[in-house]
Amino acid sequence: QSVLTQPPSASGTPGQRVTISCSGSSSNIGSNTVNWYQQLPGTAPKLLIYSNNQRPSGVPDRFSGSKSGTSASLAISGLQSEDEADYYCAAWDDSLNGPNVVFGGGTKLTVL
Amino acid sequence: EVQLVESGGGLVQPGGSLRLSCAASGFTFSSYSMNWVRQAPGKGLEWVSYISSSSSTIYYADSVKGRFTISRDNAKNSLYLQMNSLRDEDTAVYYCARDYYDSSGYSPPGGFDYWGQGTLVTVSS
Numbered sequence: 001q002s003v004l005t006q007p008p009s010a011s012g013t014p015g016q017r018v019t020i021s022c023s024g025s026s027s028n029i030g031s032n033t034v035n036w037y038q039q040l041p042g043t044a045p046k047l048l049i050y051s052n053n054q055r056p057s058g059v060p061d062r063f064s065g066s067k068s069g070t071s072a073s074l075a076i077s078g079l080q081s082e083d084e085a086d087y088y089c090a091a092w093d094d095s096l097n098g099p100n101v102v103f104g105g106g107t108k109l110t111v112l
Numbered sequence: 113e114v115q116l117v118e119s120g121g122g123l124v125q126p127g128g129s130l131r132l133s134c135a136a137s138g139f140t141f142s143s144y145s146m147n148w149v150r151q152a153p154g155k156g157l158e159w160v161s162y163i164s165s166s167s168s169t170i171y172y173a174d175s176v177k178g179r180f181t182i183s184r185d186n187a188k189n190s191l192y193l194q195m196n197s198l199r200d201e202d203t204a205v206y207y208c209a210r211d212y213y214d215s216s217g218y219s220p221p222g223g224f225d226y227w228g229q230g231t232l233v234t235v236s237s
Contacts, residue, residue: 002156035223037157044207044227045149045157050220056212088157092221097174101147101159101222 003028004089004104011110017077020107022089024070028102032092034072036065039086039106048087049074076109084111114138114226116208121231128198128235134191134208134228142186145169145211147224148193150204150233159222160206161193176202198235205230 005023012018022034036049047056049065052072064075072091076083089104120132134146148160161182162171170182181194191208212225 032222033220035220044230045224047212047223047225050212050214050223051218054214054220056214056225090157090159090222095174099171100173101162103157103159106156
C-alpha cells in the first residue's frame with residue numbers, strides 16, 4: 001500500500017488532454033512539494049515535474065503539474081503515442097520515524 | 113555525459129547479505145546528494161535511502177532501517193548500499209539516483225534527475 005494514492009490506470013486518444021491525480025496527507029503533499037516521474041517500459045524513471053509545477057530542461061510544455069492542499073495533479077495535453085508509460089508522483093514525508101521520500105503506486109497511461 | 117552504473121546484484125538466500133555499488137561519471141560526484149530507489153518486479157517505485165554529498169546526513173526507509181547501510185567514497189566517485197538480513201520482500205531492481213538541482217541551485221526534496229540502469233537483487237531459497 002503506497003503512501004500517496006494514484007489511480008492505477010488512465011487512458012486517452014491522441015491529441016486529448018488527460019490528468020492523473022495524486023492524493024496524500026498533511027505530512028507529505030500538504031507540507032512539501034510534489035515531483036512527477038515518467039517510466040517508459042523497461043527503462044529507468046525520468047523526472048518530469050519538480051516543485052509541483054516546474055519542468056526540468058528538455059521536458060515539453062505539454063506536461064504540467066499543480067498542487068492544492070494534500071492533492072496534486074499531472075496534466076498531459078496533446079497526448080502522443082510516446083506518452084504511453086507509467087507515471088509516479090513523489091514527495092518528501094515528514095514522518096515521526098524520520099524524513100523520507102514517498103511515492104504513489106503509479107498510473108499506467110494507455111494511448112488508445 | 114552523466115552516467116550512473118550499478119553493480120553487485122544477484123541471487124541471495126533469505127538472511128544473506130549483498131553489497132551494491134554505483135559508479136558515477138560525467139559530473140562532480142562529491143557535490144551531489146545521492147539516493148537508492150528500488151522497484152519490485154511489476155510493482156511501483158520505493159525510495160530506500162539518501163546520503164548527502166559529505167555523508168553527514170543519511171536517511172532510510174522504515175522497511176530497511178537497521179538492515180541496510182548507505183555509504184559513499186567521493187575519491188572513487190562511488191555510492192554503496194550494504195544490505196544485510198535480506199528478506200524475500202527485498203527482491204527488486206535497485207537504482208541509484210542523483211538529487212536534482214535547478215539553475216538556481218535549489219534541490220527539490222524527492223527530485224532525482226539521473227538514474228542508473230538498475231541492478232536486480234533476488235532473495236530466494
